Amino acid sequence: xxxxxxxxxxxxxxxxxxxxxxxxxxxxxxxxxxxxxxxxxxxxxxxxxxxxxxxxxxxxxxxxxxxxxxxxxxxxxxxxxxxxxxxxxxxxxxxxxxxxxxxxxxxxxxxxxxxxxxxxxxxxxxxxxxxxxxxxxxxxxxxxxxxxxxx
Numbered sequence: 001x002x003x004x005x006x007x008x009x010x011x012x013x014x015x016x017x018x019x020x021x022x023x024x025x026x027x028x029x030x031x032x033x034x035x036x037x038x039x040x041x042x043x044x045x046x047x048x049x050x051x052x053x054x055x056x057x058x059x060x061x062x063x064x065x066x067x068x069x070x071x072x073x074x075x076x077x078x079x080x081x082x083x084x085x086x087x088x089x090x091x092x093x094x095x096x097x098x099x100x101x102x103x104x105x106x107x108x109x110x111x112x113x114x115x116x117x118x119x120x121x122x123x124x125x126x127x128x129x130x131x132x133x134x135x136x137x138x139x140x141x142x143x144x145x146x147x148x149x150x151x
Contacts, residue, residue, distance in 0.1 A: 017052040018067060019059045024050025031133030032061050035075060036068050051132055055081045060131065077131045088143060089120035089136045090129040096143055103147040114140055 015024055032049045049066070052059040060077050061068040070076070076083040078096070086096040094114075102108040102117040115121045126135045 015050055015062075017050070017054060017057060017059050018062055020052065020054045020057040022052055022054040022057065024052055024062060025132065027051045027061065027131075028127060028133045030127055031131070032063075032068070034128040035073050035131060036061065037072050037074055053079065055079055073131070075131065088139050089118075090131070091123040091125045091136075092119045092121070094118045094120040099140060099143045100147050103144055104151070108144065109148070110144075111137055111140055114144065 016022065017024055027049045029047060029049060045065075049061050049063045051061055057080075058069045058071075059067055060070055060073045060080070070080055070083075075090070076085075076087075078086040078088065085093075088094055088096050088099055098118050099108075099114055099120070102114055106113070106117045108114050108117050111121070120140060121135070121137060127133055130136055
């Protein structure tokens with residue numbers, strides 16, 4: 001089902017965002033380098049980066065001596081306020097709305113159903129396309145459950 005080769009551990013908490021003080025989630029350096037507009041920036045000397053998960057904070061990535069804002073990243077981070085489209089699977093550009101439609105109109109109840117109906121999780125480039133640097137399956141499960149519970 002999931003063709004990704006990245007780590008699925010999205011629960012590792014790290015340092016706090018220096019702007020909003022929300023606990024950050026550890027992100028592989030390869031992810032940051034692939035998604036910031038200036039991957040050769042002197043700030044890339046850091047070996048440890050975190051993503052700020054706060055929707056209203058402009059910070060996407062931060063490290064010991066570096067901060068990268070939404071405008072310095074090559075894509076719109078879907079969980080940040082005001083961004084559209086709201087991708088859940090970045091590898092295949094499957095949106096939250098697409099997953100909701102698959103649940104409501106297509107009867108999807110599982111990750112396998114979503115993968116079949118939407119094409120999510122087919123390319124396995126999570127490390128370099130998902131801003132979190134991990135597989136999207138947990139985020140897809142969250143959307144499925146939230147949609148089913150609403151219904």
